[in-house]
Amino acid sequence: MTQRYWLMKSEPEEASIDDLASAKHQTLAWTGVRNYQARNFMRDEMHEGDGVLFYHSSCAVPGIAGLATVASTPYPDPTQFDPKSPYFDPKSTPESPRWLLVDVKLDRKTRLVPLTEMRQMAELDGMQVLARGNRLSITPVSPKHWKFITQHLVEA
Template sequence: MQYWLMKSEPDEVSIDDALAAPGQTVPWTGVRNYQARNFMRDAMRVGDGVLFYHSSCAEPGIAGLAEVASTPYPDPTQFDPASKYHDPKATQEQPRWMLVDVRAVKKTPLIPLSTLRAQDELADMVILQRGSRLSITPVTPGQWRFITEQLMPRD
């Protein structure tokens, strides 16, 4: 079991959108960075824990919990000329971009980026490093435990 943080722009897909989707599951389309793709293609397993992060918005931060819900498969948007994620160099025979489905588990009170930064225990989190822009990053078990047990209220 591994843990991940996955960024989504709430204008595109928010935690509420994901919870409202069929099966509370959305395909994680639009990733066009090789490192992030490789995490989905090579490292993720069904059931892995996901911190659902809202980025590029008024209040960036962790907005909910989710889990990896599928094995990797080609991102269909790469084949769609009408999509802004269209990749003319991708073919059905040789897809370039792979994704997984993500199932939203629950919405949580937003944990703002500033709160994450204020925690000594989270100093090593990848997204908090200077210049870090990667939209999918691994989270250590210790970081996961701290965030879910210390920064999220009990049900």
Template structure:
């Protein structure tokens, strides 16, 4: 068995927030249309990996809860649906371009916003805090994960 890895996954709370995840228990992380984020899901994520569930593009962005990867990467069905905003006419069932994983709810936490994350030297190299970072999925080191657990 491999060592668990950790991730920060951004979602807009009005589309799929921590409350949606809590109500459903598990959600597919669909709609990722960035190759680097897709590759993290395809090549890095494993069952049981820890997830910092991050609310983005909202009044108060920040870590809102914890989840875990509950299904390995598989084709994102929204890429094939012409009615979906995530439709990709250049992909096919035979050669899907976009993937998703499933995440399982672990627990809600208090909201830890960007200003608080930035205030801790232990998190200075965290990808979400780097200038220009817009990825919806980023790796989190074991040390960052452990430190953030102390903030809840």
């Protein structure tokens, strides 16, 4: 199985790179995804060891905040069964869970690479997160884009 690469958006008010850094084993379950495309990536296409660009969204300076790896096989998102959770899904059952997730483990915090900076890089043309109207919270990243970001952008 060849390694793949992903960009995963998180609102820092909910789960920031520092939350990931201070989590047990520097690992967080990627709870709260309620979009089928994003779920399908976690359920069907992500594998342990895949590279993850940890991205801060819906904040003052959106951008890449760290590097991480996929750290589990898919399993049911526990928040879907919790009536007190904002992610509760009354139509989902433990026998047939609708929402699956993976764990994400911090590799390292990086400088914040702003979305505006990424947009200026010709090397990143075609990157899905830069596409007009993109809202998907998990998007694939090509090896070429991953290489450019990790080798040239992430260091100051």
